[in-house]
Amino acid sequence: MALLEVNDLSISFEQSAGWLRQRYIPVLHQLQLTVDAGEVVAVLGASGAGKSLLAHAILGILPSHARITGEMTYRGERLTPQRQAALRGMDIALVPQSVAYLDPLMPVGEQVRHAVKQGNKRERQRESFRLYRLGEEVERRYPFQLSGGMARRVLVAAATASGARLIIADEPTPGLDPDVMREALGRFRELADVGCGVLLISHDIASALTVADRIAVMYAGTVVEIARAADFAGDGTALRHPYTRALWQALPQNGFVPLPGEPPQLGERPHACAFASRCSAATDACLHEQPPVRELRRGLVRCVHAS
Amino acid sequence: MAVIRQLVPWALAQCVKLLLLLAAVSVASFGLMELSPIDPVQAYIGADMMRVSAEQREAIAAYWGLDQPPIEQFGRWLTSLLQGDMGTSMIYRTPVTEVLAEKFTASMWLMGTAWLLSGLLGFGAGVLAAMKEGSWLDRVIQWVCYTLASTPSFWLAIMLLLAFSVWLGWLPVGLGTPAGVLREEVSIADRLHHMILPVLTLSVVGISAIALHTREKLIEVLHSDYVLYARAQGERGLLLVWRHGLRNIALPAVSLQFASFSELFGGAVLAEQVFAYPGLGQATVEAGLRGDVPLLLGIVLFSTVFVFCGNMTADMLYRILDPRTREVKA
Numbered sequence: 001m002a003l004l005e006v007n008d009l010s011i012s013f014e015q016s017a018g019w020l021r022q023r024y025i026p027v028l029h030q031l032q033l034t035v036d037a038g039e040v041v042a043v044l045g046a047s048g049a050g051k052s053l054l055a056h057a058i059l060g061i062l063p064s065h066a067r068i069t070g071e072m073t074y075r076g077e078r079l080t081p082q083r084q085a086a087l088r089g090m091d092i093a094l095v096p097q098s099v100a101y102l103d104p105l106m107p108v109g110e111q112v113r114h115a116v117k118q119g120n121k122r123e124r125q126r127e128s129f130r131l132y133r134l135g136e137e138v139e140r141r142y143p144f145q146l147s148g149g150m151a152r153r154v155l156v157a158a159a160t161a162s163g164a165r166l167i168i169a170d171e172p173t174p175g176l177d178p179d180v181m182r183e184a185l186g187r188f189r190e191l192a193d194v195g196c197g198v199l200l201i202s203h204d205i206a207s208a209l210t211v212a213d214r215i216a217v218m219y220a221g222t223v224v225e226i227a228r229a230a231d232f233a234g235d236g237t238a239l240r241h242p243y244t245r246a247l248w249q250a251l252p253q254n255g256f257v258p259l260p261g262e263p264p265q266l267g268e269r270p271h272a273c274a275f276a277s278r279c280s281a282a283t284d285a286c287l288h289e290q291p292p293v294r295e296l297r298r299g300l301v302r303c304v305h306a307s
Numbered sequence: 308m309a310v311i312r313q314l315v316p317w318a319l320a321q322c323v324k325l326l327l328l329l330a331a332v333s334v335a336s337f338g339l340m341e342l343s344p345i346d347p348v349q350a351y352i353g354a355d356m357m358r359v360s361a362e363q364r365e366a367i368a369a370y371w372g373l374d375q376p377p378i379e380q381f382g383r384w385l386t387s388l389l390q391g392d393m394g395t396s397m398i399y400r401t402p403v404t405e406v407l408a409e410k411f412t413a414s415m416w417l418m419g420t421a422w423l424l425s426g427l428l429g430f431g432a433g434v435l436a437a438m439k440e441g442s443w444l445d446r447v448i449q450w451v452c453y454t455l456a457s458t459p460s461f462w463l464a465i466m467l468l469l470a471f472s473v474w475l476g477w478l479p480v481g482l483g484t485p486a487g488v489l490r491e492e493v494s495i496a497d498r499l500h501h502m503i504l505p506v507l508t509l510s511v512v513g514i515s516a517i518a519l520h521t522r523e524k525l526i527e528v529l530h531s532d533y534v535l536y537a538r539a540q541g542e543r544g545l546l547l548v549w550r551h552g553l554r555n556i557a558l559p560a561v562s563l564q565f566a567s568f569s570e571l572f573g574g575a576v577l578a579e580q581v582f583a584y585p586g587l588g589q590a591t592v593e594a595g596l597r598g599d600v601p602l603l604l605g606i607v608l609f610s611t612v613f614v615f616c617g618n619m620t621a622d623m624l625y626r627i628l629d630p631r632t633r634e635v636k637a
């Protein structure tokens with residue numbers, strides 16, 4: 001049984017359109033994803049693909065005008081809003097993007113102690129600070145007194161100290177120098193190795209591949225492919241979706257081939273493959289039917305042409 | 308230690324600023340009084356004008372030094388001020404310092420109570436509105452605040468007077484103590500009874516600013532990334548607001564309240580006038596209308612220091628309490 005299972009998750013935001021009328025702006029569309037205990041699953045995608053929304057949806061902290069359909073389960077149990085409220089911070093922890101997610105007026109040690117839900121708060125906080133080489137004097141510091149790397153370690157320390165089984169890391173690496181980044185990502189690998197499930201949200205394929213077991217690629221609000229890390233090799237023939245292949249080939253070491261065009265507005269053409277406008281292999285069928293999700297070579301893909 | 312080292316030069320700079328401000332304010336007030344059409348002698352004598360001869364009037368003017376050129380009058384006032392003498396009030400016939408002490412004591416109770424009340428009520432209403440953002444409660448609080456903010460305080464005072472003193476007869480119409488009772492026989496209950504309406508008027512003046520400010524600020528905090536993170540950690544409801552909300556809005560709110568001393572003083576002038584409450588505000592109006600230059604200058608200087616201290620406290624609170632503006636040894 002998967003630790004986390006997301007099935008057909010769709011999210012739209014309610015927006016008032018004139019007098020007494022509402023319309024719904026879709027932001028996530030029929031998304032599939034699983035995370036097992038002991039694995040790191042990276043969610044890759046350009047900004048605007050809906051990665052952070054996925055994280056917030058799992059935690060149940062989307063704004064109140066969001067409409068959610070589909071099903072999410074945690075250890076086989078349905079994630080209802082009540083269940084999410086009970087699990088937030090206990091079983092499921094978020095590692096946010098930056099120091100801006102820490103209360104500017106509270107010493108960081110205290111903030112990490114608030115994250116501890118079981119056991120002696122001070123002991124657990126000290127323990128996790130030691131684990132991440134944060135001295136005792138750091139406890140009393142305020143967020144603005146931390147360096148970027150230190151802040152990142154405090155945020156991971158909070159997730160570790162919480163004792164959560166599922167860690168959702170939302171873009172934990174941008175702006176870090178390579179050494180600090182490698183270290184930060186290494187932390188997530190370690191957490192997975194001791195039995196946690198880690199959902200690592202990122203837009204940097206190269207760094208995500210160094211720690212992830214599986215990669216879920218998002219495009220325009222949905223997951224277009226779930227591949228194993230090993231599939232990202234050579235010229236990308238093992239990859240299933242043309243978008244994934246294009247991402248892979250756009251890396252400097254793989255030819256630096258740019259992908260022309262822009263992702264579409266969501267809901268613009270509900271009956272076409274979202275990637276069709278930029279896909280070199282697109283046919284008539286792609287324009288008239290949303291490709292269903294199917295299993296392919298121990299992964300998932302949302303493309304009629306993939307084989 | 309670092310805090311003190313940082314505060315000393317700042318405090319010195321503030322003192323220089325205050326001195327310059329006092330100089331400017333006293334010159335301006337004196338100039339305005341000079342230009343004013345009110346003749347202090349005439350205002351002093353009042354209805355008896357017909358029975359007082361021109362010689363007698365001149366004698367009074369000479370006694371007060373009003374027959375000398377304005378520059379000389381101001382110079383004399385300044386010299387004695389520097390020696391610690393604020394002069395003698397023309398209308399009360401007592402030293403200005405004594406008038407100030409007596410009037411300020413009366414006003415302090417009024418302003419202090421109103422300041423605390425408006426601060427607490429406004430802060431509470433603001434927090435409530437922000438926590439229930441968009442609900443009917445939020446809308447009612449906002450509506451009340453905007454209405455109060457656009458209500459002239461003297462008009463409100465008259466309305467309260469009409470309702471509670473004239474129609475219902477629950478509260479006295481005015482004055483600080485019951486009429487016809489010796490000072491020694493006035494009880495604290497009497498004083499409180501007379502304070503209710505002025506305090507209420509003055510509090511209402513201050514509530515809306517602090518409530519609307521607190522609401523804005525708390526909504527901003529509740530939409531911040533760090534509150535989202537706190538919610539992701541399972542915090543919610545009152546605990547969340549207590550831990551992250553109040554911590555982040557208390558300092559700006561307290562500062563705003565300290566910085567509102569000028570509005571408080573301005574409100575007191577109007578409220579005391581309507582309720583004939585014998586405080587500093589009423590004395591200000593009296594001094595202005597009857598050309599009592601020494602008293603008016605005394606009040607002006609005193610209120611300048613008062614408002615300046617409020618603003619300085621607001622500023623200092625940030626320097627001492629906010630870790631981000633404290634000097635840090637990282």
